[in-house]
Amino acid sequence: MNRDKQETFTSTCCYCGVGCGVKVKIESKDTVSVKGDEDHPVNSGMLCSKGLNLQYTVNDKSDRLLYPQMRYNKNMPLQRISWDAALERTVAVFKTFIEKYGPDSVAFYASGQCLTEEYYVINKLIKGFIGSNNIDTNSRLCMSSAVTAYKMSLGEDSVPICYDDIEIADCFLVTGANPAWCHPILWRRVEAHKFANPHIKIIVVDPRVTDSCSLADLHLQINPGTDIVLNYAIGRILIENNQIDSNFIRDHTEGFEAYTQRVFEKTVSEAAIICGVQEASIRLAAEYIGDAKGFLSLWTMGLNQSAIGVNKNLSLINLNLITGKIGKPGSGPFSLTGQPNAMGGREVGGLANLLPAHRDLSNDKHRKEVQKFWGGATISDKAGLTATEMFEALHDGRLKAIWILCTNPMTSLPNVRFAEEALKKAKFVVVQEITDKAQTLPYADVILPAAAWAEKEGTMTNSERRVSHLHKIIDPPGEALPDAEIICRFAQKMGYKGFDYLHPSDIYREHSKLTARTNTSVDGLDYALIDSNKTVQWPFQKRKRTGTARLFTDHEFYTPSKRAIIHSPVDVLTSELPNSEYPFILTTGRIRDHWHTMSKTGKVSKLKQHIKEAFLEMNPVDAERLHIADDQIVCAQSRRGKVQVKARITNSIKPGVVFLPMHWGKALGSDLHRTNNLTSAYVDPLSKEPDFKYCAVHIEPFSKP
Template identity: 45%
Template sequence: MSQITKSTCCYCGVGCGVLIEHDGTKVLNVSGDPDHPANLGRLCSKGSTLHLTGDSSARALYPELRLGKTLARSRTDWDTALDHASEQFAQVIAEHGPDSVAFYLSGQLLTEDYFAFNKLVRGLVGTNNVDSNSRLCMSSAVVGYKKALGADAPPCSYEDIEQSDCVLIIGSNMAFAHPVLFRRLEAAKAARPDMQLIVVDPRRTDTAELADIFLPIQPGTDVALCHGLLHILLWEGWIDRAFIETHTEGFDALKTLVRDYTPELVAEICGIKASDLHNVARLIGSTPSFLSLWCMGLNQSSCGTDKVGALINLHLATGQIGKPGSGPFSLTGQPNAMGGRETGTMASILPGHRDPKNAEHRAEVARFWGVDSLPENPGLTAIDLFQAIKDGKIKALWIACTNPAQSLPNQTLIHEALAACPFVVVQEAFTTSETVPYADLLLPAASWSEKEGSVTNSERRISHVRAAVPAPGEARPDWAIAVDFAKRLEQRLRANQPSLFPFQHAEEIFLEHAALTAGRDLDLSGLNYTVLDSQGPQQWPFPQGAAQGTARLYQDRQFATDNGKAKFMASAYEPTVERRDARYELSLMTGRLRDQWHGMTRTGTCARLFSHTEEAVLSLNPRELSRRNLSDGQLVSVKSRRGSLILPVKADDSLQMAQAFLPMHWGGRYLKALGINTLTLGDYDPYSQQPELKHSAITVKPVELPWTLYALVEGDVQNRLTRLRELADGCDYVSLSLVGRDTPAVVMRAAHTSAPDKATLAAIDEVLGLDEGPVMAYDDPRQSVGKRVKLEDGRITALRLAGESAAREWLKALYLEGETDDSLRRWLLAPLSAPPGGNKVASKVVCNCVNVNEDAIKAAIGAGADLDGLKQNLGCGTQCGSCVPELKRLINQGQASQLATAL
């Protein structure tokens, strides 16, 4: 009998509530929670497929230990695993000091997980070497908020999106990165057409399709843009002088700085029209309410803090903060990056938004925890941490719930560091992570739907996360692993003293965390699980005695600074670290896809989520392709100063000339080499230590790889994906993905200068199941051509094309349609023949929720359907709505085509 458990989605920082349908042992379905104030029942394409992810064959089930770098790991028990880990860490600490060990955590951990690790690292080990992948996500926003407003406290609520008169989205493809919030924005704009939307982005993204004004600035010029806007606001008198004089400081220095940022100069720097700059300034200066939304486009920069500060300056200059529909609103990238910031589980923060450089703050936490002191030495942040590992300064590393071997920039250095570290613990739910091979000790962790705790979303709203089903095998909650290890390490470091870790349940940790925030700007001491269960998710601050959370900060115009005044930040514009030159003539930008998440450790187990974008492709402006004599699908070498990849290229008119775009998600599991971050650089912001992942300089050259291979096989996808990746490693180009809906299949593309040996092809055929059974085959050894197709009940279940690729898309279409005819046999037995399907290709799925492809949508548009007609007749756009911007674009293209035909 099925049951329903309320919980939250484990993806982005929107913090959507979900209803998990399960039978007590297995998750059966998931839907949006209509009572959760973050999403009101909506889910995006990723959230709505949560029940289809987490393939059990990809899960870590038992502890595994390697005794010696040259040996394989073998299964062990928890006691042996954690005793060994505590022995190794204690020995390293004794020989080299506490700063010789480090912990690298994740914004996907629950708050209780974070708190347990932080107490372990700072209270027991005595080091500040604890950081998280939130360093790659929101650290520039954190520092920007603290410098300008005095605290890391986003002042807005989601309801401000619906209440604002003018919304500026800068550095965020919100339609892809935060789809549920974008749906709320779409609905608000439809209800109030006078609402003005400004989108600033080098690419014309799906988000920009909704904009009243779109500013396609050059990459990295955000500071110049904001200074130019402020220059106009000052010139025209569109500022709030009373607010500036009463509630801010530092305005004179900023006014002097922005005097030089004339509209003409800024237009030249940013590559936009001066008239558009004036129009945006007029809107910001004259609107009753002004809200800004940003994400990685500002944060992931070598001057990300300056970008955030320059944006906040616009709010302070106009007094647009602390009131409905107004304020600078950072959209958090991960589900609980905010919880990590609250608990202080980053090298640069202590619990309760305290500062590790502040002696009194350290003493407060030490007294609360009952330890003599907290460490004074600065902790290593992500980029410096892995450099220190490579340099031999870190002897033992603990990684939990994150995948640095895919996500960090300059992957060559990261892999060298992991290989060099004497002892690496990886605490992970999935064995398919690119980091897992480096684990000397692998600890299986519980995942989404399997553990209890809390998370805080972008609007400071805390939700109670409930477990619906037990974790598989011997997997355990992350906080429980940390506590068990800490107790064993205590026996070695502070024997015969009361334990710092008396926790038996997650709520005990939450209550200690909440108590440690009392009196701070984020005070949540009035919260517990009972309150969250009875009153629903709540926003902090929520101090003792409060009846409800705080929707909006700074309404009293008092800021969290020493004198209660907000501070303007006067920082000059600095260009990107790497600029285009004669050798590296293209600006590469990275970003998110609609249906994938981070390194695809979870989403990569769901074939449906590959149907919109199947593989990593380098996007270039169509004129850029033509200028370089490149064609769609052609393989090219993409090279930066750190490494190179071979990828297919495609035309993308959302880009300007001299620009390129790659999705961030593909790592070494799905691509040859080390993935997309082979190309990116590790230079970082001096204040936030957040790296410039968004931009690097590259060059692109065509490559000639005449021998090609295409393979597809149903079933056992995780095992086959791993084995095929290993077997194809000798090829210059390799790309793997999944395809299908009900029965997923692995798809592999490879290319090389010449055919591999027969043994390699035979091994590939064995993995594909083409070495036995009813298999149709054709071989032409002289031309290195080989075809294999396996049929079961009239359906293709496996195929392999070697030495030719003309029939690739036709065969995939046949597989997806589940039908074949005699034409397949005739083609198979003919040498290098064109497929009988002509140019037929498998149509891209536009709407994942109800499986509507592009061909069906175009046919309906050709018959006269508008957006409402598509929704009514095909069902697309009626569920999560993530496909709506693309549907609108297809409608516009169809109408333009019909008009051109008529003329």
């Protein structure tokens, strides 16, 4: 245990996927203080505004759920009950549905904020014992396009780089991301590197002018949805200028010929017109990339949250492959993870189409291996329902019961009014939560109070595959329990064997054993080893008792041919396009000081100072045409719903495009600030990730200026 006489513990920030190390000091029986961990390899003591205010989310218990509650039928109020009664009722209902309608009539919807051990037991429960693959998480909403593209290109969902590559790279292509606000500590490392080495080049690709642009040598303010066209144009220039690595392409890749044909389908000037940027700017970006010794491509939701998200990812990864900038210091494709443990969830196979240790659900051998290890029911070969599919299935009655934990879909799902209708129609809803403000609670038949960060023990894995151990530091309030314990108690009451763990470390050890002989192994790793190394990056090298900083240094990829695959998908946008009725493109995103649906950051007054309320960004040209003034309330309407927010008139967004932050939900009984009233039900056909970054809306003044 990293516990000293001052009652100080090491832990990891529970907000974004950067995974900064913190030191948590117990100040009283149930309050703590937090500061950055100076010895941590990720942040060297630095914290962003969210991390600096982490303690307030734990110390303020005013909104915490303290005991289980249940309603006997949909028309009755919730009543306080015991844990046994809550779980026994849930067991009875689940058993009834499973017997009557089959195992696919129930589902679990979890979160990239769950600890790895929590993901592991939920996944084991539903896939290994209930016999359904109906588990998905809100990581489907943020990372699944990157997961799919890594698998298609590199043979495995494996981020090849380590953060220390930042200080070695001399060209950064930051695309569909605003790390200055969303991954601030990583961005500070990029910033420090740039200040010390002004010759390094930073290219930012974003339809908006963001804070990240202030560090950029070049900002390509592309039209939304044109990323593939841009990446292909850059690829074409690199080929024309012979700034590719022909030996690497010949020896370690497949698909280059088809790629060459694809990128030569459009001239660079045609691409520039489609993207809405200068041809010279595209050529300059290609020059920066072509001249670089170390080239890092960084991306996140701008590429992932798209109806063509996988293809956007593939087109970007290709730039690293054709230049041979992968598996080398300072080089590689680097997807920035949104949530603190989206990576851990993928390790244990916590998505509807995965099995533990990145095994394939569709692979007969993989299913049998896992089934034998767990010793439970036959693992179904039918992929489970993904996040949005679960709510569609609730809506049409295929799915009877849903167990929602650690996530707030009533703000975060696209086309959220449809999801709300779906929850109303659900026969049985379990909500496992920490806060009484969760917008799922009005639909719950059973409410289970959960422990929060610092109140439970387990592990998380950050964006660079770095596993950290989070200690339990204080007790949860009231009768709240750690999420893994709740799931295990339920599983035991269902009569399933193998859920009688004495400690979270037992769950981790079981998970690590199941990863043996896989590309993403943590076999042999346990809490003591993580603590003695401070953190460990997988794959864990059991014999050397150490992690692995960088992947593919031998240029052998995880594909059957051991070659990376250069894919060349079409560049056609399949989003909901604007028309005369809905002429604007809506794109959505984060702001600096809030996290997801604000269930944590919304409690902290300091974090509410930066931006106090929802807003709609629009260009002055559009504002003038529609007679809209700054701060005037406007109504944005799509085919699915509307919102009313203040306009923010700014040149930082292109004409024809508007932006709404994603965080505000159904506050004070009104949903008029809830961005996802507008977003579409379109998803990427391969990753099933929703198209949050593109839908058609109509804008009009709501109030007089």
